Amino acid sequence: MLLYGAGGHAGVVAGIARDCGKIIKALFDDDLQKIAVAGTPVTGSYNTELFVNEPIVIAIGNNRIRRRISGQITHCFVSLIHPSALIDKTVTIGTGTVIVHGSIIQANSRIGNHVIVNTGATIDHDCEIADYVHIAPGAVLCGKVCIGESSLIGAGSCIAPNLVIGKNCIIGAGSIVTVNIPDSAVVRGNSSRVIRLNA
Incomplete structure (x- = not known):
């Protein structure tokens, strides 16, 4: 699966994914200075062509940012x-x-x-x-x-x-x-x- 976000909430979401037996194949964030979350390297900015069949979760706590980003995602969402x-x-x-x-x-x-x-x-x-x-x-x-x-x-x-x-x-x-x-x-x-x- 994929995550969008590399802040504190993303670390929580990554832990949930791990406890659910999921493998995070890419972790996107617009802040290119962020390096890793919970041991998973940050891939870079969101890429519509990367792992196109993998579902994604927006791992950002801010409601307005999460809403804005959701309209830019082409991957399927998953809970x-x-x-x-x-x-x-x-x-x-x-x-x-x-x-x-x-x-x-x-x-x-x-x-x-x-x-x-x-x-x-x-x-x-x-x-x-x-x-x-x-x-x-x-x-x-x-x-x-x-x-x-x-x-x-x-x-x-x-x-x-x-x-x-x-x-x-x-x-x-x-x-x-x-x-x-x-x-x-x-x-x-x-x-x-x-x-x-x-x-």
Whole structure:
């Protein structure tokens, strides 16, 4: 398989690939100063003609960059799920998504394309996670939560049941969210206070 990205998140994704018995045949990054990730040499910039039959994962944590790059890829996307993740059989998972060590996804939840469910995150029943979302380490989504496209749910945050988080939101680390959040909001703290709206 192939990876696009050579930062810290790429090291995690490379480890998941290894634990799933995958061999990384090429690792692309636009930063030509990057040399290797988890012992795998960086091949260079993305090459549409290299290993054309191999699937690829975008191993970049930034939602907007991951979304932009996804439109430039001609290889087929594949998802990676670490063997330690606990995922109910009724869960649906889109393509290009990465489910990291120790995460839990409960019944009837739907996970979109190019989503990151990071280390130890918990997604309870009937949640809807749109494309390009990043659920950061240790975040907890209670039942029937909907997360809009390209939003970041910060590390250790908690989203109360039946809430809607809009598109392009940033929920700060450790936040406790108890109300619906509009598109492009930045939220921080245990009172779900909207700090600002992103441009």
